Amino acid sequence: MALQTYLYFKGNCREAIEFYSKVFETEEPQIMLFGNMPVDDDFARNEEMENLILHAELKIKDSRIMLSDVPPGMPFVIGNNISLFVSSRDMDEIKLFFNRLKVDGNVIMELEETAWSKCYGLVEDKFGVRWQLSYDKE
Numbered sequence: 001m002a003l004q005t006y007l008y009f010k011g012n013c014r015e016a017i018e019f020y021s022k023v024f025e026t027e028e029p030q031i032m033l034f035g036n037m038p039v040d041d042d043f044a045r046n047e048e049m050e051n052l053i054l055h056a057e058l059k060i061k062d063s064r065i066m067l068s069d070v071p072p073g074m075p076f077v078i079g080n081n082i083s084l085f086v087s088s089r090d091m092d093e094i095k096l097f098f099n100r101l102k103v104d105g106n107v108i109m110e111l112e113e114t115a116w117s118k119c120y121g122l123v124e125d126k127f128g129v130r131w132q133l134s135y136d137k138e
Helices: 013-024 091-101
Strands: 002-007 030-033 052-061 063-069 080-090 106-112 120-124 130-134
Touching: 002 013, 013 052, 013 063, 080 106, 091 106, 091 120, 091 130
Parallel strands: 002 063, 080 130
Antiparallel strands: 002 080, 030 052, 052 063, 106 120, 120 130
16 A cells, blocks of 8 residues: 655646656656546546646655646645545555545545546545545556
């Protein structure tokens, strides 16, 4: 199991990635755009989103941080633009953690299969901390 930090940006994620890459002299970051995501009828996407960052990772020393742009229309508050990301190779563990975290909290995205995981969900716990939980088969 791994725990990483996830940072959100309002349209300037690419600029942040370039900045952090230079500061920490990282390897070439892995970047996925909203425009690279398979078409999904349940997720409306427009031209404005095509070049926004859906997901990126930077390896900084022995850690990694993940970053993305917030899609237009979704709430964004500087200072609250961070979540914790838990990945596990045990799907039952992901489900257990998610169900415990959602008690008296707010489910933002129910556990479901996505383009990047067979089991992924986003929940805000009762303290206002956002958690992303994802099954990682590798």
